Amino acid sequence: MQVFVVYCHPSKKSFTHDMKQEFLKGLNEANHKFIVSDLYDMDFNEEMSEDEYEREAYYSTETPVAEDVMEEQRKIQQSDAIVFIYPVFWTEAPAKLVGWFDRVWTSGFAYNPNPKMKILKKALFMVSAGKTLESLEETGESNAMRIVMLGDRIRNRALEKEMIIFDGTTHWDEAQRKQRIAEHLLNAYKAGLNF
Numbered sequence: 804m805q806v807f808v809v810y811c812h813p814s815k816k817s818f819t820h821d822m823k824q825e826f827l828k829g830l831n832e833a834n835h836k837f838i839v840s841d842l843y844d845m846d847f848n849e850e851m852s853e854d855e856y857e858r859e860a861y862y863s864t865e866t867p868v869a870e871d872v873m874e875e876q877r878k879i880q881q882s883d884a885i886v887f888i889y890p891v892f893w894t895e896a897p898a899k900l901v902g903w904f905d906r907v908w909t910s911g912f913a914y915n916p917n918p919k920m921k922i923l924k925k926a927l928f929m930v931s932a933g934k935t936l937e938s939l940e941e942t943g944e945s946n947a948m949r950i951v952m953l954g955d956r957i958r959n960r961a962l963e964k965e966m967i968i969f970d971g972t973t974h975w976d977e978a979q980r981k982q983r984i985a986e987h988l989l990n991a992y993k994a995g996l997n998f
């Protein structure tokens with residue numbers, strides 16, 4: 804499969820960075836082809852302009868889609884699957900990735916009128932979280948994240964959709980972090996290998 808990986812983390816020292824590397828290693832070994840948009844490395848502009856807002860809110864349809872946005876849309880059209888890799892920030896994705904959706908999911912591409920975006924075979928979210936899964940489930944936060952990402956942002960834009968939460972990575976509990984990270988890196992590699 805041709806896989807488009809959208810990666811968003813500000814630091815290369817992070818667990819999320821290593822998790823992305825393991826996933827790509829697995830993809831590579833399974834002979835999948837991939838391209839990566841590393842949003843911080845690319846310095847992707849997550850800020851919607853006034854003109855873009857007015858186009859997206861149907862005040863005016865004249866503003867053309869910006870070249871950096873079209874480039875991301877081309878990567879989607881050339882792929883069979885999309886994978887998002889990022890840390891949870893306040894029960895959401897980092898602002899840069901939220902802004903990527905604001906700008907790349909344009910009307911006429913991802914939604915009405917006549918959306919041209921292809922229906923992907925698969926959309927996978929690989930999300931690192933400081934909290935444990937038990938805690939995220941107890942508060943309903945993991946459910947909220949799934950509703951927003953899988954339910955709203957992907958909706959019917961992919962046939963198969965999944966969110967894997969790599970939990971318990973906070974530095975507040977170093978013993979737990981160390982143990983979880985070892986398991987998570989192996990699972991990220993397997994997610995690539997079995998993609």
Ligand SMILES: Cc1cc2nc3c(=O)[nH]c(=O)nc-3n(C[C@H](O)[C@H](O)[C@H](O)COP(=O)(O)O)c2cc1C
Pocket residue numbers: 816817818819820890891892893894895931932933934935972973
């Ligand atoms: C601004 C900010 C907000 C965060 N919000 C959450 C959160 O809502 N839920 C959660 O489980 N972890 C949260 N975290 C923890 C990150 O998800 C954590 O840094 C990440 O899982 C793993 O860290 P690493 O990849 O940087 O090593 C937050 C971290 C930061 C910096």
